[in-house]
Amino acid sequence: MNIRGKLIIIGGAVDKGSFTETDLDKNAVKNLNFFEAGILKRIIDESKHKEESRIEIITTASKIPREIGPEYVKALNYLGAKNVDVLHIEKREQAMDPEVLERLKTADVVMFTGGDQLRLTSILGGTPFHDIILDKYKKEDFIYAGTSAGAAAASNNMIYQGSSSEALLKGEVKITSGLGLIDGVIIDTHFVQRGRIGRLFQTVVGNPKVLGIGLGEDTGLLITNNQMEAIGSGLVILVDGREIKDTNLTQIELGQPISINHLVTHVMSKFDTFNLDTFKMHIQSSQYV
Template sequence: MEEVKGKLIALGGGYDDGLIKLIHSKICSLTSRIEVIATAATEAEESGQAYKEAFEELGCHNVRFMRIDEEHEADIPDNLKRIKQADVIFFTGGDQVRLASFLNGSELLRILRKRYREEEIIVAGTSAGAAIMSDRMIYDGYGHYSLIKGEMKTTTGCSFIKKVFIDTHFAERGRFGRLAHAVAHDPDYIGIGLSEETGIIIKKGNQVEVFGPGVVTIIDASEVAFSNLREVEENEPIAVENLKMHLLVNGYRYCLKEHLFQPVAATATLIHVDNSAVPAKG
């Protein structure tokens, strides 16, 4: 995995005031240029304006809502100019397939990926906005049915990072099965399951650190000894031997390249976010 200068911040959904406070207090200054992209949301304009106001309430005065949808193309000159100047890009929740379909193939996304690799910018998102961050994303698979061959489905993400599946609302919606199935099918990928109100910061394209009150689940298939996925018929259950799992909380991290679980260095500043009494925004 290449070392990058930017940071990815992904939240598992639910109450997201903690993510907004994290961006405001730990990541950027009050003068940072923040672009909110709400394409995934059912009511995109309403959602985008709500997040814009949430940042402004914390004192961020340079926040704009970038509308990208059927009537507003991604690659208009004003959008490209703004994406070149932004310090933080924030993707809201909603439908990750919709979001990725409007961004993939665009000049805007090409510029944003290049800036993420080469500059110290922040790409943040919650729920769908977190799921699109890798080159592949899970978009279907429910409960125990997701452990049936053919029931778990993936598609192309936005490729800020590669060889990772990021799944959201993980514990709350019973998504262990589909993440386990995904990495068993593609064992060179690491699965990252984000509980609601809990998220990760990915530094240097490799170091996954946790923020928030909950648990992040890591599923690693790199040492799988046997899987019947290639031989079993559609609609049959899958079998996998030696699938590894780790549970991360605030103060611990996982290094993707090294497949290494470790505490954050004692000299580092641990991230703590108060998620109490906050409204859900998507």
């Protein structure tokens, strides 16, 4: 199916976790230097009406939405966006409100903030709000953008919990259903800084058809149909399990270490691309060109 919309997923930047928000309420404005000008400007540039696009900030994942929302508005206004507002949806009933749904229908971009992705999916999942987002993404020149929790929740399946230090112990990584904008991938955020590669390894070895995507901070992917482009200043790690030769996954008890033989990884940086149909990566500044 040809998807008309675009997906922009961002790894986040501050120590607020993709399922916890420690210290976010302290110096919230300072912590929001993850409004990286490069990525936010790219969102505006990719949108249907550029600076005139209607952008709605969705703060559902955050525990302090009233502080976070206005900071996004300020950041986007600073970059030239003229039509930005905040939709505070904190209960499922609000995701069924006719006024809220009308605002969503007129939006060109929705920007999901960080926080707790399980909060995001449990409040929005299966509501008319969720249905409209999926429909607009499939049929319109529309952008779903999400940072941290907003990125992790974009795929069909999402990681919602799992210790970085014990991620390669069987059963330590918890997975549930996401918002379902993209299939065949699973996304983790704050990836490089928090050493979360083990979380993706365990996820991929359990179903090698799924491509693991690890987003570093101040880093994202622009996904248009099946083409992914790295944006921002950091690294995107891809974990491809299709060529796994062996594992002990089904032979060990819960809590025991997992072995994996021949797991393929790719590292992307700004302007590199990866095709989800062919699984081929193109390095923009290759030393061999």
